[in-house]
Amino acid sequence: MQTGNTLILIGGSAGSMPVLFQILEGLPAEITSTIVIVLHRQKNVISEFANILTKHAGNKRIIEPEDKQLILPGNIYLAPQNYHLLIEHDFTFSLDYSELVNYSRPSIDVTFESAAQVFKNSITGIVLSGANSDGASGLSTIISQGGKALVQDPASAEYPMMPERALQQNPLATHLSPHKIVRLIAWLNT
Amino acid sequence: MKPEPELSLQDVEDIVEVIHSNFGYDFKGYARASLQRRMLRVMDTLNIKTAGQLQDFLLGTDCAFNYFLEHITVNVTEMFRDPEFYKIIRSTVIPILASYPIIKIWHAGCSTGEEVFSMAILLHEAGLLQRSRIYGTDVNHVNIEKAKQGILPLEVMKDYTHNYMQSGGVHDFATYYSARYKQVIIDKKLRSNLIFAQHNLVADQVFNEFQLIFCRNVLIYFNKELQNKVVKLFYDSLAPLGYLALGSKETMHYTPVKHDFATVDKEKIYRRIK
Numbered sequence: 001m002q003t004g005n006t007l008i009l010i011g012g013s014a015g016s017m018p019v020l021f022q023i024l025e026g027l028p029a030e031i032t033s034t035i036v037i038v039l040h041r042q043k044n045v046i047s048e049f050a051n052i053l054t055k056h057a058g059n060k061r062i063i064e065p066e067d068k069q070l071i072l073p074g075n076i077y078l079a080p081q082n083y084h085l086l087i088e089h090d091f092t093f094s095l096d097y098s099e100l101v102n103y104s105r106p107s108i109d110v111t112f113e114s115a116a117q118v119f120k121n122s123i124t125g126i127v128l129s130g131a132n133s134d135g136a137s138g139l140s141t142i143i144s145q146g147g148k149a150l151v152q153d154p155a156s157a158e159y160p161m162m163p164e165r166a167l168q169q170n171p172l173a174t175h176l177s178p179h180k181i182v183r184l185i186a187w188l189n190t
Numbered sequence: 191m192k193p194e195p196e197l198s199l200q201d202v203e204d205i206v207e208v209i210h211s212n213f214g215y216d217f218k219g220y221a222r223a224s225l226q227r228r229m230l231r232v233m234d235t236l237n238i239k240t241a242g243q244l245q246d247f248l249l250g251t252d253c254a255f256n257y258f259l260e261h262i263t264v265n266v267t268e269m270f271r272d273p274e275f276y277k278i279i280r281s282t283v284i285p286i287l288a289s290y291p292i293i294k295i296w297h298a299g300c301s302t303g304e305e306v307f308s309m310a311i312l313l314h315e316a317g318l319l320q321r322s323r324i325y326g327t328d329v330n331h332v333n334i335e336k337a338k339q340g341i342l343p344l345e346v347m348k349d350y351t352h353n354y355m356q357s358g359g360v361h362d363f364a365t366y367y368s369a370r371y372k373q374v375i376i377d378k379k380l381r382s383n384l385i386f387a388q389h390n391l392v393a394d395q396v397f398n399e400f401q402l403i404f405c406r407n408v409l410i411y412f413n414k415e416l417q418n419k420v421v422k423l424f425y426d427s428l429a430p431l432g433y434l435a436l437g438s439k440e441t442m443h444y445t446p447v448k449h450d451f452a453t454v455d456k457e458k459i460y461r462r463i464k
Contacts, residue, residue, distance in 0.1 A: 044273060044353055066441045067410045068221075068417070080439050082271075083410075086223035089199065095439050096224045097407040098264040114223050117199075 006033040006188060007119045011108030011138065013040040013130025015158025019178045020128065024057040024076075026182040031060070031189040035076040036085070036115070038108045040130070043082040050078050065093040079106035086114040102134035112138025121146030124188065126181060127173075128152045130162030136169040149173035150181060195233040201241035202226050208245055213255045216392050217262075219416025228262045235261070263330045264411065267301040268349070269308045269342075271406075272438050273356030275457040276308065280358055282454065283433055284316050287401055293322040296400045296427065298391060298420075299408030300326035303337030303384075304350075309404070310380045311354070311366055319383060325398065327389035337386045340376035344369055391420050396427045403428060407437035414444050421445045428462045435459050 012020055016039065041049060053062045057076060063069075064080045071077070071091045079085035084096040084106050101107035112125050112135065125142040127135040129152055139149040151167050153175045154160035167173055176184065202225060206217045217225060229244070238244050248254050270276050287293050293313070297306045306326040313319040328334055351363040367374040389397070391408070403424050409417045424434050425447050434451065436458040442448045451460040 044268075044271065044349075044356065046274065064439075066439045066443070067437075068414055068441075068444060083439060086221075086227070088221060088223050094221045094223050095407075095410045095437075096227070096264070097410065097437070098224070098228070098266055110227070114227070117223075 007115060007123045008033050008035045008185060008188060009112055009115055009123060009125045009138075009142075010035065010037045010128065011039075011112065011126065011130075011135040012037070012128035013104075013108075013132060013134065013159070013162055015129035015131075016152075018158075019152060019181065020053070021056040022178055022182045023185050024053060024060075026186045027057065027060070028186060028189055029058065031074055031076070033189055034071055034073050035185075036079070036111065037062075037077065038079040038085065038106050038111045040104050040106075040108075040134070041081050043105070047081050049081075053078060065095075067095045068092045079111060081106075084110040086110065087118045089118055091118070102132055104132070104134050108135040109138040113141040116141040116145040116147060119145075119147070123147035124150060124185075126150045126152070126185075127163055127166040129157035129159045131159040132162060133165035135162055136166045139166050139170045139173055143170060143172050150184070151175045152181065153177050195230055195239050197226060197230055197233065197241055197244075199226065202229060204241060205229060205244060205248075208248060209255070209258075212249065215259065215390075219392060219413050219419070220411055221413050224264075224411055225262075228264070232258060232261045260330055260332045263328075263333075265301050265330065265333055267304040268346075268353065269304045270350060270353035270357045270359075271305070272457070273353050273358075275435070275438065275459075276312065276353075276357035278455045278457050278459060279309075279435070280312055280316075283402065283435075283459065284312060284318070286431075286433075288316065288318055290401055291321065293318060293402075294398060294400045295322065295324045295402045296398070296404070297324065297326045298389070298403060298405040298424070300328050300333070300337060300386070300404075301330075302333050302342075303340065303386065304342070305404060305406065306337065306384055306386075307340070307366075307376050307380065308354075310384060311359070314380060315359075315361065319380070322383055324384050325400075326384060326386045328386075329388065329390045329392075331388045334386045334388050337384075340378075340381050341373050342367070342376070344372050344374050347374055391423065392416065396423060398427065399429050400427055400432060401429050402433045402435070404435045406435060407440070409440050410437065418445045418447075421447055425450060425462060430462060432462050433459060434462065 450464040
Protein backbone atom coordinates (compact mmCIF):
# COMPACT_ATOMS: atom_id res chain seq x y z
CA MET A 1 0.00 0.00 0.00
CA GLN A 2 1.47 3.31 -1.03
CA THR A 3 0.30 6.25 0.98
CA GLY A 4 0.40 8.38 -2.16
CA ASN A 5 -2.67 6.63 -3.53
CA THR A 6 -5.86 8.58 -3.72
CA LEU A 7 -8.90 7.67 -1.72
CA ILE A 8 -12.28 8.70 -3.07
CA LEU A 9 -15.05 8.70 -0.47
CA ILE A 10 -18.65 8.90 -1.62
CA GLY A 11 -21.46 9.47 0.88
CA GLY A 12 -25.07 9.19 -0.19
CA SER A 13 -28.55 8.87 1.22
CA ALA A 14 -32.07 9.25 -0.18
CA GLY A 15 -31.98 10.03 -3.89
CA SER A 16 -28.30 9.26 -4.34
CA MET A 17 -28.61 5.98 -6.20
CA PRO A 18 -29.06 7.37 -9.73
CA VAL A 19 -25.95 9.55 -9.33
CA LEU A 20 -24.00 6.68 -7.85
CA PHE A 21 -24.95 4.47 -10.80
CA GLN A 22 -23.71 7.17 -13.21
CA ILE A 23 -20.44 7.48 -11.29
CA LEU A 24 -19.84 3.74 -11.43
CA GLU A 25 -20.83 3.52 -15.09
CA GLY A 26 -18.43 6.35 -15.93
CA LEU A 27 -15.37 4.66 -14.42
CA PRO A 28 -12.60 3.39 -16.69
CA ALA A 29 -12.10 -0.40 -16.93
CA GLU A 30 -9.20 -0.25 -14.47
CA ILE A 31 -9.21 2.25 -11.65
CA THR A 32 -6.12 3.61 -9.94
CA SER A 33 -7.63 5.01 -6.76
CA THR A 34 -9.45 3.35 -3.90
CA ILE A 35 -13.17 4.10 -3.78
CA VAL A 36 -15.19 3.77 -0.58
CA ILE A 37 -18.96 4.22 -0.71
CA VAL A 38 -21.05 4.91 2.40
CA LEU A 39 -24.79 4.73 1.87
CA HIS A 40 -27.60 4.92 4.38
CA ARG A 41 -29.26 1.55 4.12
CA GLN A 42 -31.75 -0.69 5.87
CA LYS A 43 -30.63 -3.11 8.56
CA ASN A 44 -31.72 -6.66 9.30
CA VAL A 45 -32.89 -7.33 5.76
CA ILE A 46 -31.12 -9.40 3.13
CA SER A 47 -29.30 -6.87 1.01
CA GLU A 48 -28.53 -7.21 -2.68
CA PHE A 49 -27.01 -3.74 -2.71
CA ALA A 50 -23.45 -4.80 -3.49
CA ASN A 51 -24.68 -6.95 -6.38
CA ILE A 52 -26.83 -4.15 -7.77
CA LEU A 53 -23.89 -1.73 -7.66
CA THR A 54 -21.62 -4.33 -9.25
CA LYS A 55 -23.95 -4.51 -12.26
CA HIS A 56 -23.55 -0.76 -12.75
CA ALA A 57 -19.79 -0.90 -12.30
CA GLY A 58 -19.04 -2.88 -15.46
CA ASN A 59 -18.74 -5.94 -13.27
CA LYS A 60 -15.94 -4.48 -11.19
CA ARG A 61 -16.58 -6.18 -7.89
CA ILE A 62 -18.02 -4.09 -5.06
CA ILE A 63 -16.51 -5.36 -1.83
CA GLU A 64 -18.29 -5.16 1.52
CA PRO A 65 -15.16 -5.34 3.66
CA GLU A 66 -14.73 -7.63 6.61
CA ASP A 67 -13.14 -6.44 9.82
CA LYS A 68 -9.35 -5.79 9.49
CA GLN A 69 -9.40 -6.31 5.71
CA LEU A 70 -6.52 -4.53 3.94
CA ILE A 71 -7.48 -1.51 1.83
CA LEU A 72 -6.10 -1.88 -1.70
CA PRO A 73 -6.00 0.59 -4.58
CA GLY A 74 -8.08 -0.39 -7.60
CA ASN A 75 -10.91 -1.68 -5.42
CA ILE A 76 -14.38 -0.32 -4.72
CA TYR A 77 -15.68 -0.85 -1.20
CA LEU A 78 -19.17 -0.45 0.21
CA ALA A 79 -19.75 0.09 3.94
CA PRO A 80 -21.62 -3.01 5.21
CA GLN A 81 -25.13 -2.58 6.57
CA ASN A 82 -25.56 -1.90 10.29
CA TYR A 83 -21.89 -1.10 10.98
CA HIS A 84 -19.83 2.08 11.00
CA LEU A 85 -16.80 1.71 8.74
CA LEU A 86 -13.50 3.03 10.14
CA ILE A 87 -9.97 3.10 8.75
CA GLU A 88 -6.93 2.17 10.84
CA HIS A 89 -3.44 3.61 10.44
CA ASP A 90 -2.15 0.31 9.04
CA PHE A 91 -4.54 0.77 6.09
CA THR A 92 -7.04 -1.82 7.22
CA PHE A 93 -10.76 -1.37 7.70
CA SER A 94 -12.24 -1.83 11.12
CA LEU A 95 -15.92 -2.05 11.85
CA ASP A 96 -17.82 -0.53 14.72
CA TYR A 97 -21.27 -1.37 16.00
CA SER A 98 -21.75 1.62 18.26
CA GLU A 99 -24.58 4.15 18.50
CA LEU A 100 -26.18 5.66 15.40
CA VAL A 101 -24.60 8.93 14.26
CA ASN A 102 -26.94 11.35 12.48
CA TYR A 103 -29.62 8.63 12.84
CA SER A 104 -27.41 6.43 10.68
CA ARG A 105 -25.18 3.36 10.87
CA PRO A 106 -23.15 3.40 8.69
CA SER A 107 -22.64 7.12 9.11
CA ILE A 108 -20.88 9.13 6.41
CA ASP A 109 -19.28 11.44 9.00
CA VAL A 110 -17.74 8.52 10.88
CA THR A 111 -16.01 7.10 7.80
CA PHE A 112 -14.95 10.49 6.42
CA GLU A 113 -13.45 11.62 9.74
CA SER A 114 -11.63 8.35 10.30
CA ALA A 115 -10.28 8.19 6.73
CA ALA A 116 -9.08 11.80 6.80
CA GLN A 117 -6.76 11.05 9.72
CA VAL A 118 -5.06 8.27 7.78
CA PHE A 119 -5.11 9.45 4.16
CA LYS A 120 -4.61 13.17 5.00
CA ASN A 121 -4.57 15.25 1.82
CA SER A 122 -4.90 12.28 -0.57
CA ILE A 123 -8.67 12.24 -0.17
CA THR A 124 -11.54 13.45 -2.26
CA GLY A 125 -14.79 13.38 -0.28
CA ILE A 126 -18.11 13.69 -2.07
CA VAL A 127 -21.55 14.25 -0.53
CA LEU A 128 -24.56 13.31 -2.68
CA SER A 129 -28.32 13.68 -2.33
CA GLY A 130 -29.93 12.97 1.03
CA ALA A 131 -32.49 14.11 3.58
CA ASN A 132 -30.34 14.73 6.67
CA SER A 133 -27.05 16.40 7.57
CA ASP A 134 -24.69 13.41 7.59
CA GLY A 135 -21.42 14.10 5.76
CA ALA A 136 -21.13 17.82 6.57
CA SER A 137 -18.80 17.36 9.55
CA GLY A 138 -16.88 14.65 7.72
CA LEU A 139 -16.16 17.04 4.86
CA SER A 140 -14.88 19.60 7.38
CA THR A 141 -12.35 17.07 8.67
CA ILE A 142 -11.28 16.21 5.13
CA ILE A 143 -10.74 19.91 4.33
CA SER A 144 -8.80 20.45 7.57
CA GLN A 145 -6.46 17.61 6.57
CA GLY A 146 -5.87 19.15 3.15
CA GLY A 147 -8.20 16.91 1.16
CA LYS A 148 -10.73 17.96 -1.47
CA ALA A 149 -14.44 18.34 -0.71
CA LEU A 150 -17.11 18.03 -3.40
CA VAL A 151 -20.88 18.31 -3.04
CA GLN A 152 -23.63 17.48 -5.47
CA ASP A 153 -25.28 20.68 -6.67
CA PRO A 154 -28.34 20.92 -4.35
CA ALA A 155 -30.54 22.03 -7.27
CA SER A 156 -29.75 18.72 -9.01
CA ALA A 157 -30.39 16.57 -5.94
CA GLU A 158 -33.64 14.69 -5.41
CA TYR A 159 -33.23 15.47 -1.68
CA PRO A 160 -31.16 18.68 -1.43
CA MET A 161 -30.85 18.86 2.37
CA MET A 162 -27.64 16.83 2.70
CA PRO A 163 -25.76 18.78 -0.02
CA GLU A 164 -27.10 22.08 1.38
CA ARG A 165 -25.92 21.31 4.91
CA ALA A 166 -22.55 20.18 3.59
CA LEU A 167 -22.12 23.46 1.69
CA GLN A 168 -23.34 25.62 4.59
CA GLN A 169 -20.81 24.05 6.93
CA ASN A 170 -18.01 24.02 4.34
CA PRO A 171 -17.76 27.18 2.25
CA LEU A 172 -14.55 25.77 0.76
CA ALA A 173 -16.34 22.77 -0.73
CA THR A 174 -17.05 22.79 -4.47
CA HIS A 175 -20.54 22.04 -5.73
CA LEU A 176 -20.84 20.24 -9.03
CA SER A 177 -23.56 18.78 -11.24
CA PRO A 178 -23.79 14.97 -11.29
CA HIS A 179 -22.37 15.03 -14.81
CA LYS A 180 -19.27 16.91 -13.67
CA ILE A 181 -18.86 14.65 -10.62
CA VAL A 182 -18.92 11.63 -12.91
CA ARG A 183 -16.27 13.17 -15.20
CA LEU A 184 -14.07 14.26 -12.31
CA ILE A 185 -14.06 10.82 -10.67
CA ALA A 186 -13.32 9.17 -14.01
CA TRP A 187 -10.46 11.64 -14.51
CA LEU A 188 -9.05 10.92 -11.02
CA ASN A 189 -8.82 7.29 -12.10
CA THR A 190 -6.91 7.70 -15.33
CA MET B 191 -20.78 25.47 17.28
CA LYS B 192 -18.77 24.52 20.37
CA PRO B 193 -15.10 23.62 19.77
CA GLU B 194 -14.49 19.91 19.24
CA PRO B 195 -12.30 18.06 21.75
CA GLU B 196 -8.91 17.09 20.37
CA LEU B 197 -7.10 13.81 20.84
CA SER B 198 -4.16 12.65 18.74
CA LEU B 199 -3.16 9.00 18.33
CA GLN B 200 -0.24 9.67 20.70
CA ASP B 201 -2.72 11.04 23.25
CA VAL B 202 -4.69 7.79 22.95
CA GLU B 203 -1.49 5.80 23.69
CA ASP B 204 -0.78 8.00 26.73
CA ILE B 205 -4.30 7.54 28.12
CA VAL B 206 -4.08 3.76 27.56
CA GLU B 207 -0.84 3.78 29.57
CA VAL B 208 -2.32 5.88 32.39
CA ILE B 209 -5.32 3.54 32.62
CA HIS B 210 -3.19 0.42 32.66
CA SER B 211 -0.81 1.63 35.36
CA ASN B 212 -3.49 3.16 37.58
CA PHE B 213 -6.52 0.91 37.15
CA GLY B 214 -5.15 -2.36 35.76
CA TYR B 215 -7.35 -2.38 32.65
CA ASP B 216 -5.40 -3.06 29.46
CA PHE B 217 -6.66 -1.34 26.32
CA LYS B 218 -3.39 -1.83 24.41
CA GLY B 219 -4.95 -4.43 22.12
CA TYR B 220 -7.97 -2.31 21.20
CA ALA B 221 -8.27 -1.15 17.58
CA ARG B 222 -7.20 2.48 17.61
CA ALA B 223 -9.74 4.06 15.25
CA SER B 224 -12.75 3.04 17.34
CA LEU B 225 -10.96 3.53 20.70
CA GLN B 226 -10.11 7.10 19.69
CA ARG B 227 -13.75 7.68 18.67
CA ARG B 228 -15.02 6.33 21.99
CA MET B 229 -12.58 8.48 23.97
CA LEU B 230 -13.61 11.57 22.01
CA ARG B 231 -17.23 10.73 22.69
CA VAL B 232 -16.63 10.50 26.44
CA MET B 233 -14.71 13.80 26.31
CA ASP B 234 -17.51 15.46 24.39
CA THR B 235 -20.11 14.28 26.93
CA LEU B 236 -18.03 15.56 29.85
CA ASN B 237 -17.04 18.78 28.07
CA ILE B 238 -13.36 17.82 28.28
CA LYS B 239 -11.24 19.48 25.57
CA THR B 240 -7.75 18.00 25.84
CA ALA B 241 -5.92 14.76 26.66
CA GLY B 242 -4.44 16.43 29.72
CA GLN B 243 -7.89 17.28 31.04
CA LEU B 244 -9.01 13.69 30.41
CA GLN B 245 -6.05 12.41 32.46
CA ASP B 246 -6.87 14.85 35.26
CA PHE B 247 -10.48 13.64 35.20
CA LEU B 248 -9.51 9.95 35.32
CA LEU B 249 -7.09 10.44 38.22
CA GLY B 250 -9.29 12.96 40.02
CA THR B 251 -12.00 10.91 41.77
CA ASP B 252 -12.59 7.27 42.56
CA CYS B 253 -15.69 6.94 40.46
CA ALA B 254 -14.24 8.67 37.38
CA PHE B 255 -12.67 5.54 35.94
CA ASN B 256 -15.86 3.53 36.46
CA TYR B 257 -17.73 6.16 34.50
CA PHE B 258 -15.09 6.03 31.78
CA LEU B 259 -15.19 2.22 31.59
CA GLU B 260 -18.96 2.18 31.32
CA HIS B 261 -18.91 4.60 28.39
CA ILE B 262 -15.76 3.56 26.54
CA THR B 263 -17.14 0.10 25.80
CA VAL B 264 -19.80 -0.22 23.13
CA ASN B 265 -23.10 -1.28 24.68
CA VAL B 266 -25.27 -1.44 21.59
CA THR B 267 -27.15 -4.68 21.02
CA GLU B 268 -30.42 -6.03 19.64
CA MET B 269 -32.59 -9.10 20.02
CA PHE B 270 -32.36 -11.34 16.96
CA ARG B 271 -29.91 -9.05 15.19
CA ASP B 272 -29.23 -10.54 11.73
CA PRO B 273 -32.31 -12.77 11.48
CA GLU B 274 -30.63 -15.01 8.89
CA PHE B 275 -27.99 -15.89 11.46
CA TYR B 276 -30.63 -17.04 13.97
CA LYS B 277 -32.32 -19.05 11.24
CA ILE B 278 -29.13 -21.12 10.88
CA ILE B 279 -28.74 -21.47 14.66
CA ARG B 280 -32.31 -22.76 14.76
CA SER B 281 -32.04 -25.15 11.82
CA THR B 282 -28.44 -26.37 12.01
CA VAL B 283 -26.94 -25.87 15.45
CA ILE B 284 -29.81 -26.49 17.88
CA PRO B 285 -30.57 -30.02 16.58
CA ILE B 286 -26.93 -30.96 17.36
CA LEU B 287 -27.06 -29.32 20.79
CA ALA B 288 -30.16 -31.39 21.53
CA SER B 289 -27.98 -34.51 21.73
CA TYR B 290 -26.18 -33.29 24.88
CA PRO B 291 -27.66 -34.05 28.32
CA ILE B 292 -26.64 -30.60 29.60
CA ILE B 293 -26.26 -27.80 27.09
CA LYS B 294 -23.71 -25.14 27.99
CA ILE B 295 -23.55 -21.89 26.06
CA TRP B 296 -21.41 -18.78 26.55
CA HIS B 297 -22.24 -15.32 25.22
CA ALA B 298 -18.91 -13.49 25.49
CA GLY B 299 -19.35 -9.72 25.52
CA CYS B 300 -23.12 -10.01 25.99
CA SER B 301 -23.68 -6.31 26.74
CA THR B 302 -27.15 -5.96 28.32
CA GLY B 303 -28.21 -9.52 27.45
CA GLU B 304 -30.42 -9.14 24.35
CA GLU B 305 -28.62 -11.95 22.46
CA VAL B 306 -28.80 -14.18 25.52
CA PHE B 307 -32.58 -13.66 25.73
CA SER B 308 -32.85 -14.41 22.00
CA MET B 309 -31.02 -17.71 22.45
CA ALA B 310 -33.13 -18.58 25.50
CA ILE B 311 -36.23 -18.16 23.31
CA LEU B 312 -34.82 -20.49 20.63
CA LEU B 313 -33.95 -23.13 23.24
CA HIS B 314 -37.35 -22.76 24.87
CA GLU B 315 -39.09 -23.27 21.53
CA ALA B 316 -36.96 -26.38 20.92
CA GLY B 317 -37.91 -27.71 24.38
CA LEU B 318 -34.26 -27.54 25.51
CA LEU B 319 -34.13 -24.57 27.86
CA GLN B 320 -34.66 -26.62 31.02
CA ARG B 321 -31.43 -28.52 30.45
CA SER B 322 -29.42 -25.54 29.22
CA ARG B 323 -27.10 -23.23 31.13
CA ILE B 324 -26.45 -19.97 29.31
CA TYR B 325 -23.60 -17.79 30.59
CA GLY B 326 -23.58 -14.13 29.62
CA THR B 327 -20.41 -12.20 30.41
CA ASP B 328 -19.30 -8.63 29.80
CA VAL B 329 -16.40 -6.45 30.91
CA ASN B 330 -18.86 -3.73 31.96
CA HIS B 331 -20.54 -4.51 35.31
CA VAL B 332 -23.36 -2.00 34.66
CA ASN B 333 -24.35 -4.08 31.61
CA ILE B 334 -24.34 -7.24 33.72
CA GLU B 335 -26.62 -5.69 36.33
CA LYS B 336 -29.05 -4.61 33.59
CA ALA B 337 -28.95 -8.04 31.97
CA LYS B 338 -29.79 -9.69 35.30
CA GLN B 339 -32.91 -7.55 35.56
CA GLY B 340 -34.13 -8.45 32.07
CA ILE B 341 -35.75 -5.06 31.56
CA LEU B 342 -35.81 -3.50 28.09
CA PRO B 343 -37.41 -0.34 26.70
CA LEU B 344 -40.85 -0.92 25.19
CA GLU B 345 -40.07 1.18 22.13
CA VAL B 346 -37.59 -1.37 20.69
CA MET B 347 -39.93 -4.36 20.94
CA LYS B 348 -41.56 -3.65 17.60
CA ASP B 349 -38.17 -4.00 15.86
CA TYR B 350 -37.33 -7.11 17.88
CA THR B 351 -40.66 -8.71 17.02
CA HIS B 352 -39.93 -8.06 13.35
CA ASN B 353 -36.44 -9.57 13.71
CA TYR B 354 -37.88 -12.58 15.55
CA MET B 355 -40.38 -13.26 12.77
CA GLN B 356 -37.70 -12.80 10.10
CA SER B 357 -35.58 -15.37 11.93
CA GLY B 358 -38.28 -17.99 11.47
CA GLY B 359 -40.11 -17.46 14.76
CA VAL B 360 -43.76 -18.53 14.56
CA HIS B 361 -44.98 -17.91 18.10
CA ASP B 362 -46.56 -14.81 19.58
CA PHE B 363 -43.46 -12.81 20.55
CA ALA B 364 -45.47 -10.76 23.05
CA THR B 365 -45.84 -13.86 25.27
CA TYR B 366 -42.10 -13.68 26.02
CA TYR B 367 -42.34 -10.44 27.97
CA SER B 368 -44.73 -8.33 30.02
CA ALA B 369 -45.03 -4.63 29.36
CA ARG B 370 -45.44 -2.04 32.07
CA TYR B 371 -45.46 1.66 31.24
CA LYS B 372 -42.56 2.25 28.88
CA GLN B 373 -40.62 -0.88 29.77
CA VAL B 374 -40.89 -4.60 29.34
CA ILE B 375 -39.52 -7.42 31.46
CA ILE B 376 -38.43 -10.68 29.84
CA ASP B 377 -40.49 -13.63 31.13
CA LYS B 378 -38.97 -15.12 34.28
CA LYS B 379 -39.09 -18.69 33.01
CA LEU B 380 -36.90 -17.68 30.05
CA ARG B 381 -34.38 -16.19 32.47
CA SER B 382 -34.24 -19.02 35.02
CA ASN B 383 -31.21 -20.78 33.48
CA LEU B 384 -29.21 -17.68 32.60
CA ILE B 385 -26.08 -16.79 34.53
CA PHE B 386 -24.68 -13.27 34.09
CA ALA B 387 -21.20 -12.40 35.37
CA GLN B 388 -18.41 -9.91 34.76
CA HIS B 389 -15.53 -11.31 32.67
CA ASN B 390 -12.78 -9.49 30.81
CA LEU B 391 -11.75 -11.22 27.58
CA VAL B 392 -8.45 -9.33 27.63
CA ALA B 393 -7.29 -10.58 31.02
CA ASP B 394 -9.49 -13.42 32.30
CA GLN B 395 -9.18 -17.14 31.63
CA VAL B 396 -11.20 -20.18 30.63
CA PHE B 397 -13.95 -20.77 33.21
CA ASN B 398 -15.99 -23.65 31.80
CA GLU B 399 -16.45 -25.86 28.74
CA PHE B 400 -19.15 -25.00 26.23
CA GLN B 401 -20.80 -26.55 23.19
CA LEU B 402 -21.55 -23.14 21.72
CA ILE B 403 -19.87 -19.78 22.17
CA PHE B 404 -21.31 -16.53 20.82
CA CYS B 405 -19.00 -13.58 20.46
CA ARG B 406 -20.67 -11.27 17.98
CA ASN B 407 -19.33 -7.82 17.22
CA VAL B 408 -16.83 -7.78 20.05
CA LEU B 409 -13.64 -8.78 18.19
CA ILE B 410 -14.09 -5.80 15.84
CA TYR B 411 -12.92 -3.54 18.69
CA PHE B 412 -9.64 -5.47 19.06
CA ASN B 413 -6.48 -5.45 16.92
CA LYS B 414 -5.38 -8.65 15.21
CA GLU B 415 -3.03 -9.72 18.03
CA LEU B 416 -5.73 -9.45 20.67
CA GLN B 417 -8.24 -11.10 18.33
CA ASN B 418 -5.86 -14.08 18.04
CA LYS B 419 -5.51 -14.32 21.80
CA VAL B 420 -9.28 -14.19 22.37
CA VAL B 421 -10.07 -16.73 19.64
CA LYS B 422 -7.51 -19.06 21.29
CA LEU B 423 -9.39 -18.57 24.58
CA PHE B 424 -12.59 -19.63 22.79
CA TYR B 425 -10.84 -22.64 21.27
CA ASP B 426 -9.71 -23.69 24.75
CA SER B 427 -13.24 -23.14 26.11
CA LEU B 428 -15.00 -25.22 23.45
CA ALA B 429 -15.85 -28.88 23.74
CA PRO B 430 -14.68 -30.99 20.77
CA LEU B 431 -17.04 -30.23 17.84
CA GLY B 432 -18.32 -27.16 19.71
CA TYR B 433 -19.55 -24.14 17.76
CA LEU B 434 -18.22 -20.58 17.65
CA ALA B 435 -20.50 -17.84 16.29
CA LEU B 436 -19.02 -14.48 15.28
CA GLY B 437 -20.52 -11.26 13.93
CA SER B 438 -21.47 -11.08 10.25
CA LYS B 439 -18.33 -9.15 9.25
CA GLU B 440 -15.87 -10.81 11.61
CA THR B 441 -13.55 -13.48 10.32
CA MET B 442 -11.29 -16.28 11.55
CA HIS B 443 -9.20 -15.68 8.46
CA TYR B 444 -6.27 -13.98 10.22
CA THR B 445 -6.03 -16.23 13.28
CA PRO B 446 -3.48 -19.06 13.63
CA VAL B 447 -6.19 -21.45 14.90
CA LYS B 448 -8.28 -21.09 11.74
CA HIS B 449 -7.31 -24.62 10.64
CA ASP B 450 -8.72 -26.01 13.87
CA PHE B 451 -12.16 -24.78 12.84
CA ALA B 452 -14.47 -25.68 9.97
CA THR B 453 -16.88 -23.16 8.49
CA VAL B 454 -20.46 -24.28 9.12
CA ASP B 455 -22.20 -21.41 7.40
CA LYS B 456 -21.48 -18.09 5.70
CA GLU B 457 -23.23 -16.47 8.69
CA LYS B 458 -19.85 -16.86 10.48
CA ILE B 459 -20.65 -20.01 12.39
CA TYR B 460 -17.57 -22.19 12.91
CA ARG B 461 -17.04 -25.60 14.46
CA ARG B 462 -14.01 -26.81 16.39
CA ILE B 463 -12.72 -29.85 14.48
CA LYS B 464 -9.31 -30.42 16.12
